[in-house]
Amino acid sequence: MNLRDKILSQPTPTMDKVHVKAWNVDVFIKPLTIKEHEEWESLAFSKNGKRSENVSLKASLVIACAHDESGTKIFTNDDIGSLSELYAEPINKLFAKCSELNGLTDNDVKELEGN
Template sequence: MALLSRDAILTVDDRRTEDVAVPEWGGTVRVRSLTGKERDAFEASLVDKKTGQASKLANARARMVAMTVVDERGNRMFSLDDISALGDKSAAALNRVFDVARRLCGMSDDDLAELVEDFGGSGDQSEPSTSD
């Protein structure tokens, strides 16, 4: 097997998509994997900038959904301004889409817990963030 070249790596379209049935919403959504930059931004969004702790887990599922649901052309359907409204949707529906997004992004079941531990946070969600 030949080693990949720089150009081969940088030009390959390695993002995956998967269509997910969401009966609570009456249809199907397309979920696209995050880039490395986007995953880092998602993880950074969980960290309180003042304390350095991963304590902003409120609406984490809605945030991931906003970052990964795309239309037929591959454009994001939601902006970060939509996170709060998405957070008001069915937990079962959000979790179904979140689980697919997490899998497509290579995020294991333990990654969020590990993130909280790495930053020394408790993951306490008792104080919801108002600055999604």
């Protein structure tokens, strides 16, 4: 198998289960594909690279990554306002796992939030 084939035949990453005590549910966090990551960026940021004013960075990443046990997305982009109104602790917990699985460091998040 050549290098290209080896790279392109990689299995889909597994989802990580996160128990959200405040909601008494398990949420499964899936790493984003590059396409999904770019879709998240287009929601969270305007064309000039600045954060979209009415879009929560944390809620938007949770929307992109959160799935049920069968792999079905839990939320849609239409849920951004509702998620943004929830208490911070559960969203922060899910956002931390989303960040970890997608290689976003604390410095990356600070830089993104500062835009």
